[in-house]
Amino acid sequence: MATKLGRCVQQRRSFVNAKVKWVGDSYLDEAVEREKNLKQVLSLKDRIISSPSKSLPLSSLSALKPLINLPITAAAFCKKYRRVFATFHPSPRLPLRIRLTPQALTLHTEEEAIHLSPLHRKATVQRLAKFLMLTRAQCLPLNLIDRFKLDLGLPHDYITSLIPDFPEYFQVTEINDRFTGQKMLALELASWLNSLAVSELERREVNIDGSRVHIRYSMNFPKGYDLQKRVKDWVDQWQNLPYISPYENAFHLGHSSDQAEKWAVAVLHELLWLLVSKKTETENVLCLGDYLGFGIRFKKALVHHPGIFYMSHKIRTQTVVLREAYHKAFLIEKHPLMGMRHRYIYLMSKSERLKSRNYVHGETKKPESNQSL
Structure with a gap:
């Protein structure tokens, strides 16, 4: 497995033999940090809802800690988010179990309604098909998906x-x-779908008369980001290279050529655009790159093009964000599922505020019963 991109103040750019100062983006860091522990909450929620009784024994949660990457013990995690998870005794002789609170169960029901809607199901299927079609892979292991x-x-x-x-x-x-x-x-595409083999950039860059315009990448830099002149010149020349669709196979290009790098950037751009969050953990991207045969190409593309991809180091991991999909800390086009996730985040934050209110002058007040949630 490829290692994560190293964080450093200066990155050596072998393609122009230049150094570029690393500058954080507080807005995109905020977008990442906002979702701290969200993935873990949703994973635990789904495991609870998948059980026949819609609950799990509290004693069984310790085994889940490494499986869903919990930052603390599962019992402490549930207690931390008491507006999402509630403990209860099914009977005096049986041990404690964990279930969703009424508020969390309401959110899950609404989330399920989105997943089950015909329009969303069709869009999800097409998004997954395009994911499989990237670089004509057409078949990916389930553990990678x-x-x-x-x-x-x-x-x-x-x-x-x-x-x-x-x-x-x-x-x-x-x-x-x-x-x-x-x-x-593994999941395999039944057949290649030409109608779906069009990238977001290709779809976007077509004139009314159907003619194609030259595709250039949107590049945005945070305040204080400074590119050396020779780097700017290289970027301008790179932007003028022909665009190769991520749905084409261009492995015949020279491994270290600028054109090959532009194709790798096209694959990464389309991959991130397919995601409802327009971001994912860097490790996911590198694992996919290893499987598809990109290897070091993905890593170089991420490092060489900070105007397209932002690398955030928040929430105990490294996350790659598609810059153009965000205005400051917010998605420009918000998918319905992202709206639901923000409601989960709000419920999680209410748990945090509840914990703060229960702590007065250094003494812990008796917490509210989960039964009333």
């Missing part, structure tokens, strides 16, 4: 609730892991 599941806006049980209803698009198959040789499940 699961890395992007939340960011792609897939339902948590997409293998059973979505895939079987669209056999004209997908089929679950078994493949050999190229690294270990072991059998593994």
Whole structure:
């Protein structure tokens, strides 16, 4: 697995042999930090809702800590977000269990309604198909797709609730892991769909008469970001190179050529645009790059083009953000699922405020009962 991009004040740019000062973007950092622990809350919520009783024994949660990357013990995590999770005794003789609060259950029901709507299901299927079509991969291991599941806006049980209803698009198959040789499940595209093999940039850059215009990438830099003149000159020349669609196979290009890098940037741009959040953990991107055969190309593309991609180091990880999709700290085009996630974040923040109110002059007040939530 490729290592994460190293954080440093200065990055050596081998393509122009120049150094560029690293500058943080407080707005995009805020967009990332806002979702602290959201993925973990949603993962635990989905595990609870998937159980037959819609609850889990509190004693069983310790095994979930490494599985969903909890920052603290599962019991402490549930207590931290008491507006989302509630403990209860099913009977005096049975141990404590955990379930969703009424407020969280309401949000989940509304979220499920979005997933089940015909319009959303069609959009989700097409988004997943385009994800498989990138660089003509057409088949990806399920464990690799699961890395992007939340960011792609897939339902948590997409293998059973979505895939079987669209056999004209997908089929679950078994493949050999190229690294270990072991059998593994994968999702395969049933057939190539020319109608979907159009990138967001291609769709955007077409005149009314149908003619194509030269595609250039939108580049935005935070205040204080300074590019050396020779870097600016290189970027201008790079922008003028022909655009190659991410749905084409351009591995024949010289590995270290500028044109090959422009194609790698096209793949990364389209990948991030497909995500409802327009961002994902850098490790996800690098793992996908390794599997697709990009290797170091993805890493170089992210480092060489800070005007297109921003690397945030918030919330205990590294996140790559598509700059053009955001205005300051907010998505320009908000997907309905992102609206739901902001409501989960609000419920999580109410838990934090509740905890703060319960602490007065250094003494902890008796917490509110979960039964009343």
